[in-house]
Amino acid sequence: MAGHRLIMSNYKELLHCNNEGGIILAPLKWKIIGILIAVFGFLIGFQNPANAAPLDFGTTRIYGARQIDTAIKVSQAGWQHADTVLLANCDNFPDALVAAPLSHQLDAPILLTPVQGVDPYVMQEIKRLGAKKVILLGGVKALSNQVETDLENAGFPAPERIWGQDQFETAQKVAERVGSKGQVILANGDQFPDALAISAYAGETETPILLTEAKTMPDSTKQELDKLQQNGDLNTIVVGGEAVISSSTLTDLKNVQRIAGNDRYETAADVYDFAQNDLPATTTYVVTGENFPDALAAGALAAKQRAEIVMTQKTTLPGPTYSVLSRPTESPYSMVIVGGTAVISDQVTGMLEGTIQPPSLLAGVTIVVDPGHGGPDTGAIGPAGTYEKNNTLAVGLDLENDLRSAGARVIMTRTTDVSPATGTYSELSDLQARTKIANDAQADMFICLHNDSFSNPSASGTTTYYSSASPVADQSLTLAKNIQSELVAAINLNDRGVKDAPFYVIKNTKMPAVLIEIGFISNPDEEKLLGSPGFQNKAAMGIYDGILKYKGY
Known part of the structure; x- marks a missing residue:
């Protein structure tokens, strides 16, 4: 089962792709998250995205x-x-x-x-x-x-x-x-x-x-x-x-x-x-x-x-x-x-x-980096007890640094362990907040980060998703292919390929958007890698290289 989330049109059922690409309902990690949400039952304050603006000093x-x-x-x-x-x-x-x-x-x-x-x-x-x-x-x-x-x-x-x-x-x-x-x-x-x-x-x-x-x-x-x-x-x-x-x-x-x-x-x-x-x-x-x-x-x-x-x-x-x-x-x-x-x-x-644009590789490009989960939503939990939300945030922060170093304007949907949603937390409000951040910024790309999970601990590898229901599906597919190839080369995990799925955040964003399952947190070996700073840095660099490849470098 994947570590990302999809909300159907009636917003009442959470769907996930299993490791064969099929659909399963209410996977275990979401049951756990539901329990956590019920236990916490508190308001999650909005975290302003850490964004950038053209220089004008x-x-x-x-x-x-x-x-x-x-x-x-x-x-x-x-x-x-x-x-x-x-x-x-x-x-x-x-x-x-x-x-x-x-x-x-x-x-x-x-x-x-x-x-x-x-x-x-x-x-x-x-x-x-x-x-x-x-x-x-x-x-x-x-x-x-x-x-x-x-x-x-x-x-x-x-x-x-x-x-x-x-x-x-x-x-x-x-x-x-x-x-x-x-x-x-x-x-x-x-x-x-x-x-x-x-x-x-x-x-x-x-x-x-x-x-x-x-x-x-x-x-x-x-x-x-x-x-x-x-x-x-x-x-x-x-x-x-x-x-x-x-x-x-x-x-x-x-x-x-x-x-x-x-x-x-x-x-x-x-x-x-x-x-x-x-x-x-x-x-x-x-x-x-x-x-x-x-x-x-x-x-x-x-x-x-x-x-x-x-x-x-x-x-x-x-x-x-x-x-x-x-x-x-x-x-x-x-x-x-x-x-x-x-x-x-x-x-x-x-x-x-601000009268001259610097010749940085990604100068003038706005990229939203979306570390999945956060706050009461732990995401998938590995066999050793590690949380997906911590892994995605670490890779997101590394990716932010790489992109900023190339001159990109980077907007993070979260930079700490919180949800970007306002008011009472819900899965829907969380997803809507992430999508709104990207659409309001009129970003050029949306990069969503997750860890995969499945009941069989031998499931392994890296997958990048795009949505054919996106208004820019062709561009999203191209972005997904470039990121998948460079990420797999960087981290050397099993290449599970590029797949199409109507996940909420990549379906409802107006720019080229991908959702990346870096590896399986349910796999004990990959769980260790996903929590390793060295591996997280390699993953961020692989995604960064994929973005550069997409931009023609």
């Missing part, structure tokens, strides 16, 4: 002719006065990036200067701020003794210097100065994007940033982590995937939370999601993800304003960035681009303002 730009000048402009945008100024090397990424927490703690802007001395314009800015103290970040290889001499000759007291033998030890010394509140951030010290992406969060929460290498943890970093763990429970936020920080270097850490995407832009988008509660400002800063140092000082200003940071390429908004900015309930009202047009082009400005 106001934009401004902070920039100078050099990275030094851009940092000065950042300082002028955020500080009328500052007792303390942090000074870092204009070409040495890590020292400025790890400074955001100290900047926030001291309410001190970050300025940049060459190794050989204080740039005249930087000196002018320090004086404008009325600074009484300058803290140098890095040793004499980063900021020479001449920097100290220049400051003293200008009438400032001898500057404090926080430094180590390399960027890793300097980060450790900055972390010691900031102190820890039971949390630390770990980023790659040889590349700048991940530390930059989380710098605003690190600054606002005053969480120290430590640096490491991809395959080896430097002694200075390890010593600081050991010390912090000895002081009590420590939560370590690792920014970046295995390629930038290997899990083999983290074995001595007890509480590790990794924020990672498939590339630097997706990681930055994931950081954006992670930090949104701590950074609620209606402004977001747009910085380069390429090899330019213009954005080094941006984290300090964003932290001061409790604003988020997103990352872009020079000439286009990457899919993950476009996607994370396209969610109306989370979107900022204005965007501040940090860097000149040589770093972030006017074409990106146009994409942010």
Whole structure:
């Protein structure tokens, strides 16, 4: 028996296809669900679908002719006065990036200067701020003794210097100065994007940033982590995937939370999601993800304003960035681009303002992802007690990320364990709510996710359904064939083919629609797979590949 639902025209009988394609009435899983509904008997609140909208932001730009000048402009945008100024090397990424927490703690802007001395314009800015103290970040290889001499000759007291033998030890010394509140951030010290992406969060929460290498943890970093763990429970936020920080270097850490995407832009988008509660400002800063140092000082200003940071390429908004900015309930009202047009082009400005469409694979495509069941409706229950509703939601969330990364506008019918129906729960109201979400959005595709179930535990495999009663049956059939072929290739389960069934949600939606039975939860082996995060991710990617194939890629 299938894990999806069909309501007849009189809405009084629930029908399901068995594993041979026949029709059976009132299968066991629906009897169980009926009991659960009777027991709970409560109102299920409506969950607004997490949808996206075309970008339409106001934009401004902070920039100078050099990275030094851009940092000065950042300082002028955020500080009328500052007792303390942090000074870092204009070409040495890590020292400025790890400074955001100290900047926030001291309410001190970050300025940049060459190794050989204080740039005249930087000196002018320090004086404008009325600074009484300058803290140098890095040793004499980063900021020479001449920097100290220049400051003293200008009438400032001898500057404090926080430094180590390399960027890793300097980060450790900055972390010691900031102190820890039971949390630390770990980023790659040889590349700048991940530390930059989380710098605003690190600054606002005053969480120290430590640096490491991809395959080896430097002694200075390890010593600081050991010390912090000895002081009590420590939560370590690792920014970046295995390629930038290997899990083999983290074995001595007890509480590790990794924020990672498939590339630097997706990681930055994931950081954006992670930090949104701590950074609620209606402004977001747009910085380069390429090899330019213009954005080094941006984290300090964003932290001061409790604003988020997103990352872009020079000439286009990457899919993950476009996607994370396209969610109306989370979107900022204005965007501040940090860097000149040589770093972030006017074409990106146009994409942010909505006058230029980014060339993402699925840009402009609206897709409704419908994880089946939810709330009082568990869906099918496997022999080990697993719930279909949990499996479908996990795959749905993975699929949402994949689609957003390609620039699609994604609408989820649910993102937690609730039904999208309003008022008193019923099977019909639940199905109607899902259908209404898709039709109201005038979506381009509707993807419904389920697990199959049958009385014979040996039943197995993957099936994709379309409805010949749909107003766009031919397109639905084509979509179903593409998804079925790519999904089976991705998860390697028995190919049960594409089938026609008048299931409510794919019959009554006005766009190409499919209902996917990923595997049989009633089969003990497939039940384990369906509950596995790795398998769920593969399933989502297979469906995603099928959608791309349907779109001609």
